[in-house]
Amino acid sequence: MQHGLRLAPPLLCDSSREEATVPRPTVPSGSRADGRRGRPVAPLVPAHERWGLAVGTMVVLLLAAAFPAYAHGFPADAPLAEREPAPKAEGVACQEAAPEGEEMAPPRRHVWRALGEVTAANAAIWSVNRFIRKRDWAEVSPETWGRNLTGGFEWDADKFTANQLDHPYHGGIYYNIGRDNGLSYWEAAPLTFLGSLQWEVFGENNPPSANDVINTSIGGLAVGEVLYRLSSMILDNGSTGWERTGREVAAGLLNPGRGFSRVVRGEAWRVGPTPREWTPSHFAGFGRAGYLQEGDAAGGQAGPGRLVVGLGMRHGDPFVDDFRKPFDSFSVDASLILRKGHFLGQADAQGLLAVTSLVQRPRWQVLLGAYQFYDFVDIGTYQVGAQSFSGSLLYRHVLTGTMDVRAALDLRGVALAAISTNPSETNERGYDYGPGVGVTLRAALGSWPWEYFGVELETSWIHTLDGVVKDHLIHEGRLHADIPVFRGLGLGGSLQLFRRDSLISNEKRDPQQTPRFQVFVSWH
Known part of the structure; x- marks a missing residue:
């Protein structure tokens, strides 16, 4: 992907705020003025109401995948000549265009x-x-x-x-x-x-x-x-x-x-x-539906096959967009599984908090970034949820046209993780709590936002603060393919393996493995 498209957003005027303007930040030295490289670094409902919120979360996921995106009309590498003129904002509060190269002052803080x-x-x-x-x-x-x-x-x-x-x-x-x-x-x-x-x-x-x-x-x-x-x-x-x-x-x-x-x-x-800023430069939503075969971690046997529906979205591209604020670039993936007592099998979100360019060449880039991660895995007897942050190296190499290879190495600090374990006298929840550290390697071949082939490897160590007296090693591996077939339709499959080793002093490890295999039809 050699060129990035920034769709022309609506005009920014606001009668409810002071209409002072400030100059657009100067492009840093070594970056291109068209914004295709070089980014400045960005300096309960109570538990008893879980079913109501579960339904709300389902609505969130479905709406997020269904509503039309402003920037979805063009791929990330659409030529700049295809940009449409900026639509004028309607309403009596904004009648004139903001001067070229200027932006409105930030909103008042209340x-x-x-x-x-x-x-x-x-x-x-x-x-x-x-x-x-x-x-x-x-x-x-x-x-x-x-x-x-x-x-x-x-x-x-x-x-x-x-x-x-x-x-x-x-x-x-x-x-x-x-x-x-x-x-x-x-x-x-x-x-x-x-x-x-x-x-x-x-x-x-x-x-x-x-x-x-x-x-x-x-x-x-x-x-x-x-x-x-x-x-x-x-x-x-x-x-x-x-x-x-x-x-x-x-x-x-x-x-x-x-x-x-x-x-x-x-x-x-x-x-x-x-x-x-309400209009992203790049946005894409996609979905998949197919058949999931899940292993039984406890019995070591294959579990029943199930229908699985996946939803995902990509907001912003750190390699081609100007990065100004946390989450200007983020991704979300979720899997919905039809089974008794569960509807959300897996969900993860990762948002870019800050980024700077380390190496810039005509066909490849290396960025240094910081991410926030939210992870949720609930596949029967195997459950992991975590809040974490990372320092990350991001790599992109353009192959031909819009095809590229991307990779990322994340060194994570886990603020708090929940890991399923057997209930005991000291832990009736069935899962332990603790902080930890981890490392993740991600690589994919594709054309943004479509990943044709990809691999993800993750290992984390969690120190138990509350629960059964043991620490945990968590491993996750995933291979996936999603091949374009006709226009926005694709065919693919994935193989995942979750493994948890519970560590007890002077005792052998207590491993638990849960394999998953699925085939699906995707739409992009």
């Missing part, structure tokens, strides 16, 4: 209003559970608040999906209230932590949970920013009537925190400009 909205959201959720649903855990009082403030943190025993799926989603609600009030990724992080801490202390009569705060806060950043970007692609501040209503409702279902904030501030019906 920190106290954001904190008030987070508090109101927590109060509303608590009120529903206390007075309508009559939940015992919602019976709080000044006495329970005092005990929670002075009693310290514990590790709760909620189910895996509640802690590793529901809590990050809930954290995304806090996060998006902050983002919609003008806070950046880094500025919204403390607000997400405060929202989680507020709920743990004042929203339940259970002792505050350390794993809940970590999963809600850190997981909420990754899940929340993905939802913020996707809902931005749906919203159009210049639309009116039924179109405006449909967009606001769809974005609110996808991103409840942002939808709540827009209603509170009146933005849901105020006509104005659509910010330039």
Whole structure:
């Protein structure tokens, strides 16, 4: 891929903010002015409500794959001559184009209003559970608040999906209230932590949970920013009537925190400009459906075959786009499996936090970046969920036309991971908690965003802080192929192997292996 297309975004004017302009940042020396290389470095719902959030998460995944993307009309390497002129923003608030080469000043930050909205959201959720649903855990009082403030943190025993799926989603609600009030990724992080801490202390009569705060806060950043970007692609501040209503409702279902904030501030019906950054330079969604054969880790036998549906998206390309803010480039992949008691088999998101160019040649590049990862694996008896960050080396070599080879080496620091194990007297959850370190190698041959052949290898060591007295080694390997057949249709398959070695002092390893094989039809 030799050329990158930046689709012309909507004009940026905003009558609700100061309309001062600032010059576009100067392109760094050694980079090309067309933006094709060289990037400046970027300096709960409680566990008891897991089913409601599970349904919400399903809606999120389906909407994310279904709605039309602004930038999907052109591939990443479309010639610059194919760019369409920038559409004018509709509405009375923006009548003239912004001067070429200039951008609007960043939005005002409303920190106290954001904190008030987070508090109101927590109060509303608590009120529903206390007075309508009559939940015992919602019976709080000044006495329970005092005990929670002075009693310290514990590790709760909620189910895996509640802690590793529901809590990050809930954290995304806090996060998006902050983002919609003008806070950046880094500025919204403390607000997400405060929202989680507020709920743990004042929203339940259970002792505050350390794993809940970590999963809600850190997981909420990754899940929340993905939802913020996707809902931005749906919203159009210049639309009116039924179109405006449909967009606001769809974005609110996808991103409840942002939808709540827009209603509170009146933005849901105020006509104005659509910010330039809401339109990504590159975006692609894809899906697959097929047959999955899964091994039985406990019995060593082949399990029943199942229907599997996969959804994925790619937002931004770090090799051809100008990188300015965290998650300007991110990817999401999810697998939905039809089986009793489970619907989400695997989900992962990775967002680029910062990047700089190390080597730039006509046909190949090497970048140094930092990523945030959210991982969720739930395949029967094998469960792993983790919040982690990495330092990464990214490599791209252009072969011919749009065909290229890409590779990445990630050195991860795992803030907190949950790993399934056998329940014991000290751990009724059925999984352990702890931090760790890991390394991941990824390589693929394809044409962005389509990977024709790929391989992923990952190894992590997790030190148990709460659970059975053992540490864990986690290994995951995956080979996959997705061959174009006709236009956007492809045929492919993948082979995965999950292995967990539980380490106990003076004892042999207790390995558990779960192989998976699938064939599928894909559409891009």
